[in-house]
Amino acid sequence: MKHANEIGRTVRTTCAYCGVGCGVLATPEGNGLVKISGDPNHPANYGRLCSKGSALGETLGLEERVLHPMIGGARADWENALDLVASRFTAAIEEHGPDSVAFYLSGQLLTEDYYVANKLMKGFIGSANIDTNSRLCMASSVAGHKRAFGSDTVPGTYEDLEKADLVVLTGSNLAWCHPVIFQRIAAAKAERPEMSIVVIDPRRTATCEIADMHLAIRADGDVALFSGLLNALAENGAIDCDYIGQHTEGFVDAMRESRSMRLRHVSERTGLGPEEIRAFYELFKRNKKVVTVYSQGVNQSASGTDKVNAIINCHLATGRIGRPGMGPFSVTGQPNAMGGREVGGLSNMLAAHMELGNAEDRARVKSFWNAPRIAEKSGFKAVELFEAAADGKIKALWIAGTNPVVSMPDADAVKRALEACPFVVVSDVIAETDTTPFADVLLPAAAWGEKNGTVTNSERRISRQRPFLPLPGEARPDWTIFADVARRMGFAGFDYRSASEVFDEHARLSGVENDGARDFDIGGLAGLSEAEYDLMAPVQWPLPAGRVARETRFFAKGGFYHGDRRARFVAVKPPKPEETADFTLNTGRVRDHWHTMTRTGLSARLSAHIAEPFAEIHPADAERLGIAAADLVEVASPQGSAVVRALITDRQRPGNVFVAMHWTSRYAPSARIGAVAHSATDRASGQPALKSTAATVKRFEAAWHGFAILTSRPDLDAIGRHAAYTATARTEGGWRLELAGANPLGDAKAFALALFGEPEADIVGYRDARAGTERFAVFFAEKLLGALYLSPQPVAVSRNWAVAQLGLTDGAVGSRAELLAGRGPADRPDPGPIVCSCFAVGVNQISALVVSGEAVSVEAVGKALNAGSNCGSCRSEIKGIIENVRVKVPG
Ligand SMILES: Nc1nc2c(c(=O)[nH]1)N[C@H]1C(S)=C(S)[C@@H](COP(=O)(O)OP(=O)(O)OC[C@H]3O[C@@H](n4cnc5c(=O)[nH]c(N)nc54)[C@H](O)[C@@H]3O)O[C@H]1N2
Ligand SMILES: Nc1nc2c(c(=O)[nH]1)N[C@H]1C(S)=C(S)[C@@H](COP(=O)(O)OP(=O)(O)OC[C@H]3O[C@@H](n4cnc5c(=O)[nH]c(N)nc54)[C@H](O)[C@@H]3O)O[C@H]1N2
Ligand code: SF4
Numbered sequence: 001m002k003h004a005n006e007i008g009r010t011v012r013t014t015c016a017y018c019g020v021g022c023g024v025l026a027t028p029e030g031n032g033l034v035k036i037s038g039d040p041n042h043p044a045n046y047g048r049l050c051s052k053g054s055a056l057g058e059t060l061g062l063e064e065r066v067l068h069p070m071i072g073g074a075r076a077d078w079e080n081a082l083d084l085v086a087s088r089f090t091a092a093i094e095e096h097g098p099d100s101v102a103f104y105l106s107g108q109l110l111t112e113d114y115y116v117a118n119k120l121m122k123g124f125i126g127s128a129n130i131d132t133n134s135r136l137c138m139a140s141s142v143a144g145h146k147r148a149f150g151s152d153t154v155p156g157t158y159e160d161l162e163k164a165d166l167v168v169l170t171g172s173n174l175a176w177c178h179p180v181i182f183q184r185i186a187a188a189k190a191e192r193p194e195m196s197i198v199v200i201d202p203r204r205t206a207t208c209e210i211a212d213m214h215l216a217i218r219a220d221g222d223v224a225l226f227s228g229l230l231n232a233l234a235e236n237g238a239i240d241c242d243y244i245g246q247h248t249e250g251f252v253d254a255m256r257e258s259r260s261m262r263l264r265h266v267s268e269r270t271g272l273g274p275e276e277i278r279a280f281y282e283l284f285k286r287n288k289k290v291v292t293v294y295s296q297g298v299n300q301s302a303s304g305t306d307k308v309n310a311i312i313n314c315h316l317a318t319g320r321i322g323r324p325g326m327g328p329f330s331v332t333g334q335p336n337a338m339g340g341r342e343v344g345g346l347s348n349m350l351a352a353h354m355e356l357g358n359a360e361d362r363a364r365v366k367s368f369w370n371a372p373r374i375a376e377k378s379g380f381k382a383v384e385l386f387e388a389a390a391d392g393k394i395k396a397l398w399i400a401g402t403n404p405v406v407s408m409p410d411a412d413a414v415k416r417a418l419e420a421c422p423f424v425v426v427s428d429v430i431a432e433t434d435t436t437p438f439a440d441v442l443l444p445a446a447a448w449g450e451k452n453g454t455v456t457n458s459e460r461r462i463s464r465q466r467p468f469l470p471l472p473g474e475a476r477p478d479w480t481i482f483a484d485v486a487r488r489m490g491f492a493g494f495d496y497r498s499a500s501e502v503f504d505e506h507a508r509l510s511g512v513e514n515d516g517a518r519d520f521d522i523g524g525l526a527g528l529s530e531a532e533y534d535l536m537a538p539v540q541w542p543l544p545a546g547r548v549a550r551e552t553r554f555f556a557k558g559g560f561y562h563g564d565r566r567a568r569f570v571a572v573k574p575p576k577p578e579e580t581a582d583f584t585l586n587t588g589r590v591r592d593h594w595h596t597m598t599r600t601g602l603s604a605r606l607s608a609h610i611a612e613p614f615a616e617i618h619p620a621d622a623e624r625l626g627i628a629a630a631d632l633v634e635v636a637s638p639q640g641s642a643v644v645r646a647l648i649t650d651r652q653r654p655g656n657v658f659v660a661m662h663w664t665s666r667y668a669p670s671a672r673i674g675a676v677a678h679s680a681t682d683r684a685s686g687q688p689a690l691k692s693t694a695a696t697v698k699r700f701e702a703a704w705h706g707f708a709i710l711t712s713r714p715d716l717d718a719i720g721r722h723a724a725y726t727a728t729a730r731t732e733g734g735w736r737l738e739l740a741g742a743n744p745l746g747d748a749k750a751f752a753l754a755l756f757g758e759p760e761a762d763i764v765g766y767r768d769a770r771a772g773t774e775r776f777a778v779f780f781a782e783k784l785l786g787a788l789y790l791s792p793q794p795v796a797v798s799r800n801w802a803v804a805q806l807g808l809t810d811g812a813v814g815s816r817a818e819l820l821a822g823r824g825p826a827d828r829p830d831p832g833p834i835v836c837s838c839f840a841v842g843v844n845q846i847s848a849l850v851v852s853g854e855a856v857s858v859e860a861v862g863k864a865l866n867a868g869s870n871c872g873s874c875r876s877e878i879k880g881i882i883e884n885v886r887v888k889v890p891g
């Protein structure tokens, strides 16, 4: 693209984050500032953006970027780095064979990046040891789709969610994880209040704010629930015998298995009451237009693939698939999870939805690539891949666009695997992640806003990501790095001059000898000129060459991709309930952070929503274990342990504890929950069961607690010598830090001086001997450096008031007395934890407004405080606050 980085010129691109795939308008304004808004013409979002999308402009700074290749931690040039990578991979292959090397990639790479890497590994190196973080994310959906449909096809479109009369959301916290789809459903429901929404989740999440029914299911009760549903539909004559007869196989076998799932059994397995189960079944029976949306509560399970098929069974049995407002809908997580599946980026797939296990497919791809060899068998799946590395079987490993030391289960074992592997390459955009220290070679990749290519969203819509910033330092797009290494390894077929040439090859391959035999066909996008590719509008597949009128949904009239063109019911058995350990550890996401925080952690606004790692625990469990609000807790398993803040809430099920996956060594070293998660996987898909680790929970007995505000980033390694718990987050104007120690701190003043790193600082202190608290405010040359609050109990200062002092100019900063008190004068009340990140409105402000009676609706809160009136991501939380206040203040 020629026009990148023209100030004032608006570029249409696609959001860097979730699989909704929202269109974004980006306008560089100079000085590193970029104005971001939703693209009103993009069919995924029609102008909407969520809190993360709106804050994209705040995450483009270069301060944490890796801008030059590094070899062994020292700056190197590209020539040497690429030569080294090529020669070490070549040497390993010569000495130990193609299966001694591996790639571990990501659903955040662009299709073009992914295509080139997959071609290099499967067609030229000749191994299928290429797996991706999609194994942790979409593998059970892929396996379930293939079992049922004969192909990895998502049959429906986003519009179906608006047209449905019943939307079932199972294992999906859509309000926080796919916020713009959630808003589309919420808007449809506001227009048609008769539309029903059911949420099935062990936790009462923000998604429940628009739900008519919440089924607080026991972990992994889904197979039983949906098998019971199939049974209930059959018993009530609610199945579509014509559809079953004409388009499917295996109904009788599936029914034989499901018949035992009577209400009583379902109730036992799910922990739900018979009445609520019956009510859900009745809703499903009554509404023809049903979409069942599912995500990680389904996929990340030892019974994940069976859950997927249990859901699909119900849609096949009722013929509710591929028609407007109907169908099973697996929503993708990452911006290009779907594109990764198209290019066949997983270790058991080939390219363009062709099968590694099919000799004809292999021959077709080999000949199209003009490849010297082609992988003959599946490679290692993610968990196996790191196990193989730990066992010394992998001699060279290349990780790109993912941070496995945080995101893999049993994450400390991944560290050991990387230490054991003789040669590790990491391509990333950030210099210091939890994974980059293990890199023998660290390669600086181009980031969002700089790179050029395509991504495919949950509804199979291909959109362009276009650059609007110049490549910083020596950063390069991922596909060029893979192609450069391929050429250096002596392979022909990697002489692409542009992303558009790669895309063209990908599009052509999808159409080769296809003719409707394979679902993925974008032959109609082959042969685009560079300019046409630049201008390409968002478009859904299938898009075969030559056909104009086309159907964007699949399977309304059958036409599945098994040899006989029929779908398969899968007979599924509910898993036996686990022998109860103390707790089931469930992990997942929060609204304003993205995975391992390498980008959302750069935004003070996004970091304000939930500034600290936490464990959601039911009040009854907390009481039993003597855990009080704001205590720290230790969550442990045989794999490892984590220390996080207790969040006691009846939104949680008893016996279940939820910890978010986001915190890393960079932000909260004790809170890497991946180190606690077990690496058990689903047999059919190899996907780890990240939602159900047997764990224990106990109060962390802290000798002292602390809270600090600082103008510069705290050194967590150094502080960690005194504090077992540290958690930091960016704020406007600085950093906030939570800390606690298992052993007495000793000289608090010396600790404070070391914390602020300025021995000459002017420090004022205050000690309350009776309460055992100590407070310090630290200045240097009359400027506030920060403040530290220490207490034997969790520190009770007004966090948001304190944090705000860092952003103020000197004159406006609170007095020394106020700083030591940790709160401002009464006329400047504490806003409380931030709810609306767009306008920085806190929970106290909203509650006060509601208590005063000035606002009784989300709209009224928006009018008075602006909260919820921009991106809308916090609207369900505002609704929750209003309801909460109403309960507590009768009348
Ligand atoms: N804000 C934000 N949004 C994101 C991401 C992010 O990091 N941050 N990541 C993106 C990615 S890659 C993905 S994959 C998606 C994930 O999107 P989601 O799958 O919606 O998110 P999770 O929080 O992982 O899990 C969803 C829910 O599953 C529930 N659950 C746990 N066990 C069970 C069970 O046995 N049965 C049922 N029915 N439910 C269960 C959890 O309590 C949780 O609320 O989000 C995408 N969007
Ligand atoms: N406990 C627990 N663990 C989980 C999950 C869970 O629910 N619970 N969910 C799983 C799921 S669904 C997913 S998708 C994974 C996500 O886990 P990861 O993929 O490990 O998480 P990210 O933070 O998105 O990592 C992306 C990395 O790529 C870098 N990067 C960004 N842009 C580019 C680029 O253009 N090129 C390159 N080369 N690098 C780039 C980022 O800086 C970052 O280091 O986590 C999984 N792990
Ligand atoms: S919903 Fe939010 S994170 Fe997802 S693509 Fe849209 S703006 Fe980006």
Ligand SMILES: [Mo]
Binding pocket: 136, 137, 138, 333, 334
């Ligand atoms: Mo994901």
